[in-house]
Amino acid sequence: MLRKLALGGIRSRFRDYAVLFSGLVIGSAVFYMFLSLATNKAFLTANTMVGMTSFIFGFGELLLVIITTVYIVYANSFLMSMRQRDYAMFMMLGAKSRKIAQLIFIETVTVGILAAVVGIVFGMGLTGVAGHALMAQLHAPATHFAVAWPPAIFWTFAFFLVMFVVGALINAHKLLKTPLLALLHAATTPNRLKAKPWTLAVQAAAALVLLAIGYWAMSQFAKLVLMGVAIALVTIVLGSYFLFNSLLVWLIGLLKKRKRFAAKGLHTFTLSQLSFRIRDYTRILAVVSILFALALGAITVGLGFERDIPDLAAKQNAYDAVVVAPNQATLAQARRLTGVVAQVNYHLKSDAKHFYFNAAELDRDPLMFARFSHGPTKYTKVTAANFAKNAGEYASQLDQFQPKQIGGRQPAVLSAAAFAKLDRPVQIAHTWRLKDFTANYDQLAALNKAMIKQYGKQSSAVYGQKFTYYAMVNGAFSGMAFMGFFLGIAFLAMLASTLMFKILSGASYDQSRYLMLQKIGVRPALLRRSVRQEIGALFLFPGLLGITHVLFGLKMFVGLLQEPYGHLALPFGLFLILYGVYYVLTVWLYERIVIRQDLAADSQQ
Incomplete structure (x- = not known):
């Protein structure tokens, strides 16, 4: 019976579950892709000239665990929010708490296991396609590169299983401790961040100090070496969170006070939409800014190493x-x-x-x-x-x-x-x-x-021959270029998945508000403009901070790349185009959920 209820709940909200499931699949696929390199010591040793690469990947694993944990926490929260009204109804009809807890456990763990299995398979496919394409493009041997890497399979599945079991237990405990009325009205309860001005000022100051320390540590990488990586990892992650936590709240409050701006079009509605779930947004935007920096930085460094290969060969021989x-x-x-x-x-x-x-x-x-x-x-x-x-x-x-x-x-x-x-x-x-x-x-x-x-x-x-020099340099640098491109693709996929999931996961709750505006006669063009502005803000702020992270982070490669700040237009331009495509796709999907097409057609006639 519990299995039927669980499956029935998934079928009734299939579209929302599809958004959740696709995001988790991409998350587990990226987790596998990263571990397929990070745990393959033979590959790292054979394809990089940097002796501390294994240690750097160790910090990368820690950062990825943090990011994926945040992502899974949000996914579990979303899973719970979709079904908590149904659970409350079951409880009102006399269902026992123990049975409800079992139902929550079955649904949550089932979604997690399926996402992990499908994600690992998808990750292996993406690893194979991306890996072989990059090897062909870079003429890289990529010694010991493996598409199906058993340690990565085991740790990816184990991590997701543990996280969803823990998440299921937390969800069950939280549900049983929440009053019935709170469960019934949770979707309409705002999650505004109430903070006094002095609190925002302290957080803003802490953000600037932490980011300054992190940027300094990256600029002193040649001296600090591994300690610099550790300092930057901690301070930049915390600094990004505090910056969004203070900046967004202050900025939204400031714009609301500007009567001329707030009264124009649907600005008041857009600002209210942002502030409605601002606490969740500040957390996820900090994660997105880090993913943005990791993806853009990895691709930029990969292009730098690829560009250095023929340049270094050219410095050895004038004749081709x-x-x-x-x-x-x-x-x-x-x-x-x-x-x-x-x-x-x-x-x-x-x-x-x-x-x-x-x-x-x-x-x-x-x-x-x-x-x-x-x-x-x-x-x-x-x-x-x-x-x-x-x-x-x-x-x-x-x-x-x-x-x-x-x-x-x-x-x-x-x-x-x-x-x-x-x-x-x-x-x-x-x-x-x-x-x-x-x-x-x-x-x-x-x-x-x-x-x-x-x-x-x-x-x-x-x-x-110059070709001989090229082969020698390519053997030393192509592994670094390969890892840069490979990880850039992985983090880019997770970036898109994280931000799109966060935005689309709240779309079902926003339907009623947009429907109300449509019914009172607001033109569809104004609604679409409001959607573009709201989602545009959520894409813009982490993008700007991510670019800042990358510009300071390239200081770490001054000794490895000939011109780490040369030719940035190509990687930055390509990345921003892809980022723009994600933005357009997210807007299109969000509009299809929150704007009723039949009412929109009637209002245009």
Whole structure:
């Protein structure tokens, strides 16, 4: 009987349960995705050059546990609020408290177990799709990466099971201790935050101090190291909560006092909607701001590492490819290169100790060598006149001009006349400079295989290639880029789920208020504008604070990224577009719930 009542309750409020269930599925999927990396020590060790990555992921796990716990608490609260009126009716009809407690336990734990199972399966699918797509994009080996990781499966299921069992017990205890009349009218009871001005001032001051400490700790990451991560984790989370707790209450109160603003359109109604559940909003907006910062920061850092890979390779070699005396197969692969900016050939001769360049050719087409420096890559042009001066400094880049050996012969320059007199075979060195190295990755990989086949794997002709440097740098940095993108996708999904769930979970209770406005003749356009403004405020404030967190948080990567604050337009722009899409989708879904389309059509006729 209890099972039938539980299932009947779910069927009767299927749309609300669908919102709840989808949010929990995404939450458990993200939890699994994060743990699939955080608990995979072999993956972290093989794909990152940062020795403390495991420790950082440990703090990340703690933060994710806090965020997911808050999310599950809200989900349980929402689950309870949907059914508490029904429970009160059962109690009025004579149902025993013990049976009601069992009913609550069955419903809550069933929803939690189903969400965990479906979320783990969905998380594995998302892990596989995102992981393999990123590996292909980054040309990353991602050693020891696993789609189905048993420790992550176990801990995700165990965490959600424990949280929902505890939540079910708390819900049952709370229900049985709440008077019947309070249960019947809970949906219409406001949850305003009553705070005196001095309390708001203290919270605002505490928020600014805590955030300042957190931002300072991130800027001093090179000195504080792990302690800086711990300090920032605690202070920024608490500072974000206190900031919203004080700022939103003060701002809403201030706007209500501005009579000219409040009297315009439905501003009074919109402000009242925000203040009606302001206590819940301040908590969830703090969580959203942290998720926003984590998602945007991870994607920004991932793009930074991805951008540094070809840049660092370019600082090691000015030429994208150099082939000396190629056979037909090697030359055929080289001719497949696209976007060629410059293609220069040099004639070489060699004896037992040296290999020689023709001075006339160097004067006509100087050799290009890359100088390692921070910022944009700089190049040195080497002619016959300054060859001897620069040969030692750029010896590693000159190695690629002597095939079939790992060194031995020293580079030198002969005058045109001396070069012509030297009775040695002529070998042609073909050089290419390309517009986009990464766009030619497949062609360069095929050329590298052809050179290995022709010269041997240990030949300096292969070892000194830019593609070889790229492979080395990619092995060190692609793991970091992979983790950045992967976690950014995960946190972005949870960000959208958290904010959309919080907003849509209260939509069913807002229906009566919007219906009342429609019945007294308020135009649908004004109602939609009110919805856009209300939801827009809930998206705007955590977004602004999240961006601030990221701008300070990038200080932690000054020593790892070449330009952590360079090229921010791309990650910030893409992220804000996605954030805007979530906003539009949330507004559309909310409007479909709270605005009656039949009444809207009648009012427009």
